[in-house]
Amino acid sequence: MNSSNLPAAGVPTEQRFQTLFEQAPFSAQLLAVDGRTLQVNRAWQDLWGTHAGDPLLEFVLSGYNMLTDPQLEAKGVTAYLRRALAGEAVRIPAIHYDPVEMGKPGLARWVEATARPITAPDGTVAEVLLIHEDVTERLTAERQLRQSEAQFRTIADAMPQMVWSTLPDGHADYYNKQTYEFTGLPPGTMSGERWADIVHPDDRQAALDTWSQSLSTGEPYEVEYRLRHRCGEYRWVLGRALAVRNENGELVRWMGTCTDIHEQKRARDELLASNRRKDDFLAMLAHELRNPLAPISTAAHLLKTSSSDPAKVQRSAQVIERQVRHMTELVDDLLDVSRVTRGLVELDRGPVELKAVLADAIEQVRPLIDSRGHELSTRMPPGHVHVMGDRPRLVQIVSNLLNNAAKYTPPNGAVSVTLAAGQDVEIRVADNGTGIERDLLPHVFELFTQGARSPDRVQGGLGLGLALVKSLVELHGGQVSAQSAGQGLGAAFTVTLPLLAIGHPVAPTSGDLMSLPPAARTLRVLVVDDNKDAADTLGMLLETLDHEVHLAHDSARALEMAENGSFDACVLDIGLPGIDGYALARRLRAQPFGATATLIALTGYGSAGDRHRGNAAGFDHYRVKPADLGELARLLQQGRGEQGVA
Structure with a gap:
């Protein structure tokens, strides 16, 4: 406040009060005891946006009574004013005032006020001073903040x-x-x-x-x-x-x-675990496939350097035969699990007697069980137990479970096979071996999953057996489950299959033992394979059976030979350069000898689609490498009497 505007000393008190009232920095309004406005200061006029001669100011100073205004009564202001007129200093909360509501121009404002009574010497209230505070901006900011x-x-x-x-x-x-x-x-x-x-x-x-x-x-x-x-x-x-x-x-x-992120983290952890299992599997695959190569290479070297020693030749041949059989089993497992898990296997369903299935499975695994010194016990119900299924695949299921039990049971352990029939059929294979860790148990039927291997590495294999078992069991409409109390406490696997009620017994069948039968008659055989070693070794084998063998390493040479002579049988690879084995078979059938010749496909292509194409091309038999040589010898002897691609 500028001191030059203040009254000098000696100025009457009334004048000094008027000056201070007028120049006060806050809005002030002086009320009479009857509620009329006696005076307002400049800050009041600035607050409401009015000035001398303005209709609002004239209205307020010309008899306007705050105590009788119905709008102020509705806003609750009147009750506060009466308390002030009774001698009490009161704080009037923020209230919205709009001069337009009184029909006068002016600014709408949110205002808080303090009403202070001014008393006369005798103590009575002479006037009331209203001091206003414009809180519009504050309340607007608070409202915006709340919003x-x-x-x-x-x-x-x-x-x-x-x-x-x-x-x-x-x-x-x-x-x-x-x-x-x-x-x-x-x-x-x-x-x-x-x-x-x-x-x-x-x-x-x-x-x-x-x-x-x-x-x-x-x-x-x-x-x-x-x-x-x-x-x-x-x-x-x-x-x-x-x-x-x-x-x-x-x-x-x-x-x-x-x-x-629980589900995402669990999925991520499972993916990482799956990748680790896959990496472990690939490392194991490389190990398992390399292992047989060393004795095969050594045996081949011995055959070259010791060809004059019949005993060494015999032992070397046996080594090669065993190791090739082992590698074949590994590759067959890989292909089998791939076909089964992708739904590419069709079951040859029929009534199957399960006791015979169990007997065949035990016979397959018996060498491993005996070599480990295990005690094998069986428990079977009386009579025959039948299911509808594919007999070789059912044997495969049980033999895989038995093989697993024998491998993961320390020497001189116990393995049991139980067959029970009720509403369903249950096959239970149990052991007292290494057991299954709790964390691994939910994953034992997944691909690339294996338990810990023992130092003697007797387990071998690729860990695909249980995944294959699960898929094959489900193809038969059944279920398989694993139970184990923990590591070192053994394990049990239970296969449940639908029981087949059958009115008459079905004679059990069993696969014949494979061997090399002597030739009943000498055949003229054409062998076609672009793999020279494969063609040469097969040719030598057939020659040892007293057959006359002619070799070709491509289709053009084979057709040239067919035009110059006839053949009783043709053993053809499929993946040949130029003309493939399917086209070659058709052209051989068109030769004069083709109507009576036995055509056998011997190939690495073994899908169901490949076999159908072989049937359409005119093959009598379709076998996947490496085929059982004893079976191949018998197929040659059969001629075309029993045809069918299988």
Whole structure:
């Protein structure tokens, strides 16, 4: 306030009061005891946007009575004024005033006021002084803030994540609805301490350390930890928070979220575990395929250097035969599990007697069981037990389970096979071997899964047997399950199949033992294979059976030979250069001898589609390399009497 505008000393008190009233920096309105406005100051006029001669000012100073104004009565102002007129200083809360409501021009305002009585010497109230405070901007800002907060809460509650905020010191002051729905805690009861209580004990310290680091540096917060869900289980969440700063760069708040990543993390962990199993499998595959190559290479060298020693030749041949058989089994497992798991195998269904199936499976695995010194026990129900299925595949199921039990049981262990028939048929193969770890048990039927191998590495194989068992059992409409009390406590596998009620017994069948039968008659045989070693060795074998063998390494040469002579049988590869084996078979059938010649496909292509193409091309038999040589010899002897691609 400019001192030059103040009255000088000696100026009457009344004049001094008038000057101070007029120049006061706050809006002042002086009321008479009957509610009329006696006087207003310049700040009052500025507050309402009026001035001398303005209709609003003239109206207020010309008999307007605040005590009788119905609008002020409705706003509750009158009750406050009466208290002031009774001698009480009162604070009138913020009220919205609009001069337009009185039919006068002026600015609408939110105003808070203090009403102070002015008393006469005798103590009676002579006047009331109203001091106004314009709170329009404050209330507008507060309203906008409330609207912003309401909007934020609406957005936060609509988010699938848990949303939270804290003060700069990390003290939490907000959690959204999703937080309470996830945790199951009553709304409004969450706090930093309660949050720490529901974090998994193993993750609590790491989460706290990361949070403390962010609080001290202002760096973004990010950590994965397990949080207790309302159902009681701990679920993995991803916690994140960013610092909120003002225009001066000062940290004023932390805004954070927690996202439920339990399923994604479990899927990620399972994928990583699957990749590890796949890597282990590939390493094992390389090992298992390389192992037989060493004795085969050595035996081949011995055959070259010791051809004059019949004993060494015999032993070398036996080594090669065993190792090739082993490699064939590995490759067959790979191809078999690929075809079965992709649904490319069609079962040759018919009534099958299961006791005979179990007998054949035991016979297959008996050498391994005996070599390990295991005691094998069986328990069978009386009478015949039948199912509808593919007999070789059922034998494969049981032999795989028996093979698994024998491999994972230490020497001199016990293996049992139990067959039970009720509404369904149950085949149970149990052992007292190494057992199955709890973490591995749910995965034993998955591809690339194997238990720990013992130092003697008797287990061998690629770990595909159980995956194959599961797929084959399900193709038969059954189920397979694994049970184990833990490592070192043995394991049991149970196959459940639908029982087939049958009125008459079905004679059990069993595969004939494969051997090389002597030739009943000498045949003129054409062997066609672009693999020279394969053609030469097969030719030598057939010659040892007293057949006349002619070799060709491509289709053009084979056709040239066919035009110059006839053949009783032709053994053809499919993947030949130029003209493939299917086209070659058709052209050989067109030769004069083709109507009576036996055509056998011997190839590495073994899918169902390949076999159908072989049938259409005119092959009598279709065999996948390496074929059983004893069976091949018998097929040659059969001629065309029993045809059919299989």
